[in-house]
Amino acid sequence: MSFELAGLPALSRSAVDRCEPLRGDDEKLAALWPKARMLVVDTRGRTLVADRGTRVVDRPAVEFGDQPPVHAVLLGEQDGVAYFAVLMPAEEGEAAPAGRAWGPPELTDEPQWLDLRQAGATLDDLGTGLLTTAAALFQWHRLGKYCAKCGARTVLEKSGWTSVCSGCGREEYPRTDAAVICLVHDGADQVLVARGPEWPEGRFSVLAGFVEAGESLEACVAREIDEEVGVAVHDIRYLGSQPWPFPRSLMIGFEAVADPAEPLRLAEGEIAEAKWVSRADVRRAIEEPGSVPGLGLAGGASIAFRMLQSWSGAEA
Template identity: 80%
Template sequence: MTFDLVGLPALSRFTIDRQEPLRGDDERLQQLWPKSRVIVVDVRGRTLVSDRGTRVVDRPATEFGDQPPHTAVLLGEQDGVAHWAVPLPAEETEEAPAGRAWSYPELTDEPQWLDLRQSGATLDDTSAGLFTTAAALFQWHRIAKFCAKCGAPTTVEKSGWVRICSGCGREEYPRTDAAVICLVHDGADQVLVARGVEWPEGRFSVLAGFVEAGESLEACVAREILEEVGVTVHSVRYLGSQPWPFPRSLMIGFEAIADPTEPLRPAEGEIAEAKWVPRSLLREALKAPGTVPDLYMAGGASIAYRMLQSWAAEGD
């Protein structure tokens, strides 16, 4: 039994025009600047989110000067309004609480500093697209300050979408690492989930891994599942994709079928435990998180959540 995603993954949504030709049009950008809107992203990948996690807080561009700051990145344009993001300096960033990666604070109407894991599932389509793109770009800028070829410093061009080497003139563009993520099921009513060694007790998700050089996506799915839990899969089928800027992945989603009687062999040092879960139990865990002992699923901002939700909905 195959299935399709019930909707776009949370971070795959984007409603405004990215406007690639506009990025190098300094004259047009200067004309648009007075009416532009800007979001601020701190070094921990958080921005201000309000209205119970549904909207990113943007500010008039004029608060940042009479022209775009050199650190600003252009996110897109819509109806004559350009949307930008600027980074908040490290010294102005509040320290994150312990356990931040698994922290989901109560959402309020007042502005809150939240990251994409915490807010991606609740943001409206436009806000989700703007925040995801901004987070991805700033992650890239933080690791691309020097040329990979000659080591000289790089400078920012084209509204934050290109870095030019000051030594050899090499151009570098934002990088994305391809990773597969696969929901393995038995072709009937069981799904395979696993828990990473650094994850809290009871938290499970589907399996994922990075694509290696010279490897197809389908081959990567088969290799990663075999390496991580020791089972062989077949009937690999594409479902959808989602950017995941932690730090710069594109998660490419698949489903595959495996034999639930084949012994599970979690990879030492990588997978703490793996198990088959019936559809009925997964539905309960997704409907009321925390009510099923030892089965707390992936967060709503992830494509893993959308995959599990979609498979669980089959037969409703």
């Protein structure tokens, strides 16, 4: 039995025009600057979020100077208001997290520093689009400081959207790595979930992997599932996509059908555990987190959550 996504994946939402022609138009940018807003993002990918995780706390851009700073990036424009972002170091003396926080954060009305994994599911469309774009751009800046051709230092132009080599003049643009993510089900009421070795016990998601050179998306789905759990799939069908800037992926969602009687062969070092679970258990695990022993599911910011929620018919 096929299904459709119940709504856009969380990080696919946006409310601004990306305004590609505006990025290099200094005259128009200067005219928009007095009313522009600025998003401040720290080196951990967090920004200030208020109202129980629903709204980003932006600031008047003029607080940062009488014109766009050279290190600011243009995120887009809405109703005559341009939105920019700047990167700042994380707070000095703040203890670095020991690892990824798997549970949802305790959201408050007061501003708090949150990243996309923590707030991507609760932010409004405006805030989600702004922070997702900012996180992707700043990750690209961090990874692309030197020219891939001659090794010279690069310089950012066009509001942070173009990288120009200071040696040979080669231009680069933000890169995206294509990855497939697939919900494998039996055509009836069972779905295949798995967890990687770095995930805590009891935390599961659907299967995913990067597209290789010269490979189609559908071929990647079949290859990755066979490699990771040893299962053959058929009836591969596209569902939707979502940016995932950790650091620069585009998650392309599919569904596929497999036989639950086929034995699972887990890829050593990649899959720690995999199992078939019922539609009823998935629905209950989403609607009442913690109610199904040993079945915690992907967070609400991920396309995996939207896929499982849509397949199970759970109320988000």
